Amino acid sequence: MNPTIRLAEIAHARSGDKGSHANIGVIAYTPAGFEFLGQYLTEMRMAQYLLPLKPRLVQRFAMPGILAYNFLVLDVLAGGASRSLRTDSQGKVLSTAVLEMPIPVPHNLDAMRPPVGSEQKKNAR
Amino acid sequence: MARKTIRIGNGAGFWGDNLDAPVALAEASPLDYLTLEYLAELTLSILAHLKARDPAAGYVSDFALILPRLARVLAVQPQLKIVTNAGGMNPIACARAAARILAAQGLDGISIAAVAGDDLAPHLAAHQAAGEMFANLDTGQALSDLGAPLASANAYLGGGGIATALAQGARVVITGRVADASLTVGPAVYEFGWNWTDHKRLAAATVAGHLIECGAQVSGGMFSGWTDALPLADVGYPIAELTDDGGVVITKPARTGGAVTVPTVAEQLIYEIGDPTHYLTPDLDADFSQVQLSQIGADRVAVTGAAGGPAPPRYKVSAAWRDGFLGAATLVLCGDHAEHKARAAADLIFARLRRAGAMPRRTHVECLGTGDTLPGVWPRTGDAREVVLRIAAHDTACETIERFLREFSPLVGSGPPGVTGYTGPRPKPYPVFAYWPSSIARERVVPEVFVHAARDWLAGAPADHASTGVTP
Numbered sequence: 001m002n003p004t005i006r007l008a009e010i011a012h013a014r015s016g017d018k019g020s021h022a023n024i025g026v027i028a029y030t031p032a033g034f035e036f037l038g039q040y041l042t043e044m045r046m047a048q049y050l051l052p053l054k055p056r057l058v059q060r061f062a063m064p065g066i067l068a069y070n071f072l073v074l075d076v077l078a079g080g081a082s083r084s085l086r087t088d089s090q091g092k093v094l095s096t097a098v099l100e101m102p103i104p105v106p107h108n109l110d111a112m113r114p115p116v117g118s119e120q121k122k123n124a125r
Numbered sequence: 126m127a128r129k130t131i132r133i134g135n136g137a138g139f140w141g142d143n144l145d146a147p148v149a150l151a152e153a154s155p156l157d158y159l160t161l162e163y164l165a166e167l168t169l170s171i172l173a174h175l176k177a178r179d180p181a182a183g184y185v186s187d188f189a190l191i192l193p194r195l196a197r198v199l200a201v202q203p204q205l206k207i208v209t210n211a212g213g214m215n216p217i218a219c220a221r222a223a224a225r226i227l228a229a230q231g232l233d234g235i236s237i238a239a240v241a242g243d244d245l246a247p248h249l250a251a252h253q254a255a256g257e258m259f260a261n262l263d264t265g266q267a268l269s270d271l272g273a274p275l276a277s278a279n280a281y282l283g284g285g286g287i288a289t290a291l292a293q294g295a296r297v298v299i300t301g302r303v304a305d306a307s308l309t310v311g312p313a314v315y316e317f318g319w320n321w322t323d324h325k326r327l328a329a330a331t332v333a334g335h336l337i338e339c340g341a342q343v344s345g346g347m348f349s350g351w352t353d354a355l356p357l358a359d360v361g362y363p364i365a366e367l368t369d370d371g372g373v374v375i376t377k378p379a380r381t382g383g384a385v386t387v388p389t390v391a392e393q394l395i396y397e398i399g400d401p402t403h404y405l406t407p408d409l410d411a412d413f414s415q416v417q418l419s420q421i422g423a424d425r426v427a428v429t430g431a432a433g434g435p436a437p438p439r440y441k442v443s444a445a446w447r448d449g450f451l452g453a454a455t456l457v458l459c460g461d462h463a464e465h466k467a468r469a470a471a472d473l474i475f476a477r478l479r480r481a482g483a484m485p486r487r488t489h490v491e492c493l494g495t496g497d498t499l500p501g502v503w504p505r506t507g508d509a510r511e512v513v514l515r516i517a518a519h520d521t522a523c524e525t526i527e528r529f530l531r532e533f534s535p536l537v538g539s540g541p542p543g544v545t546g547y548t549g550p551r552p553k554p555y556p557v558f559a560y561w562p563s564s565i566a567r568e569r570v571v572p573e574v575f576v577h578a579a580r581d582w583l584a585g586a587p588a589d590h591a592s593t594g595v596t597p
Contacts, residue, residue: 012349012388016397019166019263019560025395027388052501063401065417065430066391072399078489082167082560083448085489085517088498097502099349114350 004102010112011037015095018072020080022091024098027068033112034067040103046071049101050094053078131316133309133333134364137161137209138340140168140185146340147191150362151198151205153378157316159195160308161188161209162338169302170445170558172213173246173277183215184299189222196230199296208287208308212299214277216241217575219299224582227297233580238290240300242573245278245442245565252569259442262562271446276558278444280565283407283436285321286572287311293576302443304406309334309365317369321408328411328433329371331404335413336375336393336428337363343375343393344424345383356382361424373428374421385424394418394428407440407567409433442565445558449486452526452554453517454533455493457546459510466541467492467514473540474516474532483528485518513546519557526554 007013007026010033015024026041028034047058056075063070077091078084088094106112134156136147140163151159163185176183188211199205212219220239227235245252253259259268259278268275282300284307290298292315303311313319313330321327336343341360348355361381366374377385394416398404404411411433421427458467471490478484493513496503518529530552537544577586 008349012392014347014349014392014396018397018399019562021263021399023395023397023399025392025398027391027395050502053499059400061399061401061414063395063414063416065415066387066394068391068395070395070398070401080560081165082445082558083451083519085451085453085487085519086498087491087493087515093498095349097499100503 003105005105005109006099007101007103008099009109010106011099013095013099015091015093015098017077017081017090020075020077022073022076022094024071024073024094025068026071026098027066028112029114030112031067032108034064036106036112037069038062041069043071046073046098049098050076129368131157131312131367132364133158133160133312133337133367134362135160135162135337135340136362137163137187138338138342139163139165140187142340144187144191146362148194148198150378151195151202153361153381154364155202155204156364157204157206158312159205159207160337161207161211162305162308163187164210164213164302166443166560167445167558169214169279169443170277172215174556176214181218184213184219184222185211187211188219189226192223192226193230196227196232199235200230200232206291206296206298206312208298208312210300210303210308212239212241212301214244214301216299216301220575221582223297223299224579227579228583233578233583235296235579236294236576237579237582238293238295238298238574238576240282240286240290240298240303240572240574242286242571243279243282243302245280245570246275249275249278252565255569257565257569259444259563259565262564268561268563271561273446273448275444275561276447278442278563280440280442280570281407282440282570282572283307284311284314286574288315289574290576291315293574295576304408305338306331306334306406307408309337310408313367322435324409324433324435326371327409328431329373329428330367331406331408331411331433332394332413332416332428332431333365333367333373333375335404336390337365339393339396341383342396343390344377344385345389348389348392350388355384358382374425375428376425385426387418387420387426390418390426390428405437405441407436409436438567439564440567440570442563444561444563446561448557448559449519449521450523450526450554451517451519451557452530452552453515454530454552455513455515455546456533456536456544458512458514458541458543459545460543463509463512463543464492464495464507466543467512470514470536470540470544471516473536477532478529481528483525485520485525485529487519489517491515523554530554
């Protein structure tokens with residue numbers, strides 16, 4: 001089995017609800033990480049990871065200026081904030097779970113980690 | 126009229142947010158505008174429910190709770206204005222309540238605006254007769270197929286009514302349903318005299334409004350990079366600094382907790398959006414896809430690259446219908462086989478309900494502590510020594526949910542061993558308002574703006590003499 005790391009090593013994320021849909025924004029720490037996400041973190045991979053929650057469709061949108069991909073996950077909240085019986089009816093913890101997704105170790109992992117001591121320089125390109 | 130920079134702080138991100146934050150924000154740093162955002166997708170249905178029982182209710186009560194303290198800030202900061210959607214289903218009643226509070230503090234000359242016109246319910250039949258179908262934007266289902274009346278239907282208005290109110294001298298602007306970002310766009314358009322077709326600048330104000338609308342979520346709250354080193358007890362609520370040319374800087378007051386960094390702002394930029402090339406508001410069709418962030422100082426992030434085009438031809442409508450009742454309750458199971466005992470306890474509850482002929486239509490069991498918030502996604506933890514059993518249920522009949530909630534406390538004495546955690550008052554059923562997103566042609570909706578001094582609101586100033594806040 002190939003060695004894996006958690007997505008959290010190269011990206012951070014936030015999620016929330018839009019009606020009965022959820023969105024999950026995954027933000028790379030570096031341009032190299034953004035390039036890796038573009039190839040690896042496809043709509044299909046996100047859908048597979050969330051399959052137990054029965055999403056109807058996953059759409060991915062690029063936000064290159066902040067090194068991010070936004071995933072719109074349709075009908076994943078079992079009715080949404082108003083009707084869902086789940087504790088997490090608003091999809092708030094989806095991003096926390098997605099950051100635990102195992103990913104193959106990229107060959108240039110060091111170029112994808114948050115810059116040491118200064119996350120704030122992350123978008124200096 | 127236009128100044129070089131205006132500073133807009135947001136002191137509330139939702140109804141129920143920290144009551145001390147608005148005053149702390151306004152006192153910590155001189156603002157031109159304090160915005161307070163209270164309305165989530167379903168808040169209006171709850172407010173409609175309250176207004177049906179009391180015609181003087183239907184606005185966000187948190188605002189009335191904090192206004193006495195904000196009044197003292199208004200008294201000593203003559204530049205400060207407040208813009209809030211606390212009006213909910215009843216901006217007029219909220220304006221009168223605000224007038225009462227301000228007058229009691231000697232501020233009876235302050236000009237208060239109510240921005241209404243978003244409530245479509247009173248004329249729904251006329252809109253339908255004119256060809257509006259109110260089809261569900263998500264499912265395509267026609268309203269006529271729903272078979273239930275709408276509990277509320279409100280158009281998302283833009284910033285036009287707010288700008289009109291400010292131009293008429295209002296210092297406190299109270300709206301119903303306006304788009305969250307429009308609480309920032311309205312003041313910017315008024316202050317800078319922007320044209321409503323200046324999409325580049327409107328987009329800049331829209332992205333600023335989007336970033337601050339959820340309060341501390343942009344300044345360190347909810348941040349994935351959280352550690353103990355990020356102080357949040359005194360988290361600073363956000364400020365957007367806007368310039369005439371569309372410049373935007375997000376910051377927070379000095380000597381407060383939290384952080385405003387590129388990563389914290391990036392997370393909020395992407396929060397609850399869909400296609401970033403079409404962030405639709407009543408003010409414009411904004412494009413956030415090429416937005417860039419840069420750290421230009423401590424807790425200062427510049428936001429550039431927002432673009433946009435003409436507003437969509439139709440207003441989005443937030444509607445909801447009554448869909449029965451919901452209830453949820455918890456028990457704690459401890460010791461060996463805690464999860465197994467919890468699931469057995471749930472089965473006991475269901476068996477007793479079936480025997481009584483009172484099984485709710487929908488139920489959902491979670492053993493919290495085993496990965497059940499996202500079952501199948503979180504890795505299973507099979508050997509928890511204690512789990513929280515949470516069961517939620519939904520039914521058309523309130524009595525069925527009441528009966529369901531009564532089945533929890535008997536488990537303490539007639540269930541498996543190791544049951545605890547049932548000491549507080551019994552949870553109550555609450556009504557479900559199911560979301561019905563829809564749209565309506567802009568020309569069918571007329572924003573109404575009522576501006577009066579506090580003393581005139583109290584003297585019963587007519588609420589039938591409105592200016593229109595129409596955005597072209």
